[in-house]
Amino acid sequence: MTHSMTAFTRQEAQHTWGTLSWEIRSVNQRFLEPHFRLPDTLRDLEPALRDLQRKQLNRGKVESTLRFQPAQANDQLSINEALVKQLAVAAEAISSQLQDPAKINPLQLMQWPGVLQNQEIDPEQIKAAALELYQQALTDLIHHRAREGDDLAQLINQRLDGIDAIVQQVREALPGILERQRQQILDKLASIKDELDPSRIEQEMVMLANKTDVAEVRRVLKQKDPVGRRLDFLMQELNREANTLGSKSIVTETTQCAVELKVLIEQMREQVQNIE
Structure with missing residues (x-):
């Protein structure tokens, strides 16, 4: 499943002793780069939080x-009973x-140091509750990343359909x-009666058309593991082939096709940058 790297979640939990709230925001990055903002009294939670994050995000x-x-x-x-x-x-x-015995005044007892005290x-x-709430927040974040990843996969598939049409x-x-x-080259070489291997150019053009097969991209999109780096590599390969097609083009039709291919590939490349 394709996961986006862009998402946001906020989770809150109320307890008798107070309220905890987590906000997690993620954006695209080549590697996993965690940043934590914690109250001073809870800073020692960071190692456990990093461990939770590493196990679920890539x-x-x-x-x-x-x-x-x-x-x-x-x-x-x-009350200190x-x-x-x-x-x-x-x-x-x-x-x-x-x-003259005096009655005990409760209000005077309340003023005695230590009778009334803040509840410990x-x-x-608090730490256990914060970790549990962070796990809930991570689960929700992953859900949002998966949902946006599905949208990105649909957009990429639409552009792959466009590439398929151009290749066809x-x-x-x-x-x-x-x-x-072949005829143009034969006409140019007719004056010197040189020999021409017509199959060489044909083989090269057929090879270029075959290389722009997008089936590999579609297959990678369906994988369950993180696919962002693999897709980025495939976009580079597709872009190289589109450049080669354009540089070897001899007619307006293939030149225009090469330009349209590069536009679609660039659009996909921008979307792939945001996939985990």
Whole structure:
């Protein structure tokens, strides 16, 4: 399956201790080039994130940004019950020694250092949640890359159909072109009575037409493995053959066909640059 290297995804997860969100953006690149933007408290996640990415992506510049928003402080307050019990026992002991016992005021207990404290957040819990969410984001990114890759494959196949039509046009015109060429050369050499091997030129033109067979490109597009580099090589081969056809052209028909071939090949080359 053809995968594009251009895609974007955003995944968010809410927890009692806060909200995590990942944004992943990928563009075309010759190799896999990961970039991570992480909160300072979560920077040690990077090796595990790189490992997840390497296992599922092959090429592309991939920028991953993690944002962590802790829950509001009021939602995180907890009571140190052990300390409250100790203070209550101490307060009652003191009150029993007084002639006018006083009732314990809860608000005064709340002001004692350590009675109210921010709820502790387990950093390992946050890291595990961030890794799990990143895997979900990667899965969604790959889905988008596959969908755009299908669109690119359709566009490339349309241009391959155009190349097939041009090649067929050249093949059909080839006998007449070769005959005219043969006659022109014979007329030029008639004055010196030189010998001509008419089959040589014919064989070369037939070979050029055969080389522009696009079946190999179609076959590569159907492969499951990453095919971007292979397609890029095939585009170079097709472009060389189109240049050769143009340089050896002896009539307007084949010159025009060579130009049209180069236009289609260049359009495909630009699309291939974005395939993984």
